[in-house]
Amino acid sequence: MSDNDQHIIADLKDENKRNLAFHMLVKTYQERLYWHIRKMVLNHDDADDVLQNTFMKVWRNIDTFREESSLFTWLYRIATNESITFLNSKKKKNLLPLNDESEYLLENLMSDPYFEGDRIQMKLQEAIVRLPEKQRLVFNMKYFDEMKYDDMAEILNTSVGALKASYHHAVKKVEDYLKNNE
């Protein structure tokens, strides 16, 4: 754990310094968490909602943080869970099958005014959207964020072997989609 994280955690436990420490935590992690969430929900407005929900949850559960994992891992885990909860609620609201959110995500992607990618980037996102939820998560964390499998295993509470298999399957499916939709 970095010195900065240890300093933040120590101040979060101090009643008098808690507000300032939380402000520091938000400033330190808001961008990294935002991009992690954004790759899951795709739309900026949704990502903003989920990021706020994530930090609200962190604020409410700050006393439950036991330092068994790093602050970074704990925050990523909350952000991941909040993203999945958000997508599930959208699926329920739009009466979509629980294992298929691709339709909603594609609409989200098309309607997002803050998507700045070119045609090939859009095609890549279309391929990623069609992956099962777990594979999509793993693909984004490994391909874009270049996260270590060990860190991913801690965040997603899965074995490294399972993550490697998920990533392998995800890459194969993305490649097939790109080949078949040239």
Place this chain on the structure above:
Amino acid sequence: MDELKNNAPKLSEITKENPFGTPNHYFDDFSARLQVRMEAEAAPSVPRRSGIIHLLKPALGLAASFALIMMLVYVPLRIFTPDKINQVAEVTDTTDTNFLNIIEKIDEATFVALLNDSESENDLTDDDLALYVSANFSDYELFENLTSN
């Protein structure tokens, strides 16, 4: 990277870049917006109205429901039931009650005397009958009845 090139040549051709953007100054403002939301959630919620109205509200609701049901049943019955039936029933009831009251108040001798009087009144004489017929029927009507019989 080589592994990706071998396993997924199409994917490896794509430049790895973030295709998403955000509104200007989004991250500069985020902390302030989050603070506003936290304060809003921390603020005590508006207390519910208490007092006599709050306590009586269920009872008043129940009473209003009963009144409404009564109106829905009673008013159409009043409107659609013929008036005469009601009036006759009322009149009959009143007349019978009055009659019984009068009978209860008079003694037995007077009652028998009244009974005899009423019977004597029914014994019509020929003169009474002739008077009644001449007063209520014309000669033509009388002639017509006689010829038809």
